[in-house]
Amino acid sequence: MFHFLGGQYHGRFEATYRAFPLAFIDKQSAEYGDKVILPPSALDRLASLHIEYPMLFKVVNNSTGRSTHCSVLEFVAQEGHVYLPRWMMANLLLTEGQPVSFANVSLPKGTYVKLQPVTSDFLDISNPKAVLERTLRSYSCLTVGDCFVVHYNNKDYEIEVRSCKPGEAISIIETDCQVDFEAPKDYKEPTYTPAAAAAAPPAAAAGAGASNGAAAAGAAGGSAAAAAEPEEEEGPKFVPFVGTGRRLDGKPASSSSGPPAASAAAAAAAARAAAAAGAGSSSGSGGGGSAVTGGAKPGTFVSSGNRLADKLALDKLKAQGKAPAPPPAEEEKPDEGLAFKPFEGKGRSLKG
Structure with a gap:
């Protein structure tokens, strides 16, 4: 009633x-x-x-x-x-x-209102201002503490009235009202995780410093032993200039023969290696240009370096009596019967 x-x-x-x-x-x-x-x-x-x-x-x-x-x-x-x-x-x-x-x-005409979305999904609306203006056309007044509903795209969004001016309840009919927004109630500020520090924490650094002395001594001895150990063999690598050569005269190509410049460069490189290592005995390089200097891996390029420096190093070794042995002379092989011989045969004249 x-x-x-x-x-x-x-x-x-x-x-x-x-x-x-x-x-x-x-x-x-x-x-x-x-x-x-x-x-x-x-x-x-x-x-x-x-x-x-x-x-x-x-x-x-x-x-x-x-x-x-x-x-x-x-x-x-x-x-x-x-x-x-x-x-x-x-x-x-x-x-x-x-x-x-x-x-x-x-009710007095409103001049200011502060709104707060209840859930943060209201922020997903592309143009919330236009949606809110259209929704408030269906409302005549607002009261502090009320949660009214905004319907958009088949979904309901709750908006709470946080404060109003000039009173706790205002009329919004034919009035210019300033609207302010607060962050949604379930909104959480994004947390930025700083990059992991490269240095260890102070406590861990202090503990590590105590063992650094003993570790350094052990590392010094271990590095010398590791340098003396031979390097582990690695898998197959690219080897350049692999193949067999053929001569124009039909004789078989000698794998031990090489250009004199290459032999001299290899000898000079071997001399530099022997001088740096302080070896008492000369280190020979057999097979001409195919010798590999100490420490170099098979299949890698060895630079002959500066020729003037090579000559000076070679002269210094000769003065000390440590010059490397010269490459052996190429052995002449007997001619083979079926070898190709160019420009051989009898000449004939057109006069008979």
Whole structure:
């Protein structure tokens, strides 16, 4: 049931109704707004009072003391009933059929409002300002503490009213209102992890410093032993200039023969290696240009270096009696019967 307090002399409307959601009268389009549906008797009473338009009401749940503000959409409800949007019933903590009080009020025009999305997925909207402006066209007033609903792209977003100016409740009809936003309630600042420090922590560094002396001594002895050990054999590598040579005269090519410059360069390189190592005996290089200096791996290029420096090093070794042995002379091989011999044969004259 409902009752009226006051009258035309006081110009105030007060009534109590039983609250039901808008779904009971198939008014789903009014869910996204702050407009309620009152019975026709309320219109008759309001018409007889001197009230300000548009009609705005304060709605109070007397059992919990929670309150909000709204406007009216139609006067077609069943007598004694009022139909409210779901979000408004949730803010007032109302259940179906619970009594709720209505009273007409006059609210100041708002100049400032601060809003806060309840969930951070509201930030995924491409143009939240335009969506919010379109949504607020369905609202007549805002109250601090209310959570109204923004419907966009088949999804509902809850927005809480954090503060209003010039009062706790404002009218947003035909007014220029500045809107500010707070970060969503479940928003978390991104954490930036710094790059891992190259240096060890102070405690670990102190412990490591205590063992550095013994480790350094062991490392010095170990490095000398490791230098003396032969290098492990590696897998097959690329070997350049592999193949057999053929001579124009048909004789078999000698693998030991090589150009004199290459033999001299190899001998000089061997001399430099012997001088650096301080070897007592001369290190011979057999097979001419195919000798490999000490420390070089098979299949790698060996640079002959500066020829003047090679000559000086070779002269110094000769003066010390440590000159490398000269490469052996190439042995002449007997001619083979079937070898190719160019320009051989008998000449004949055209005169006979």
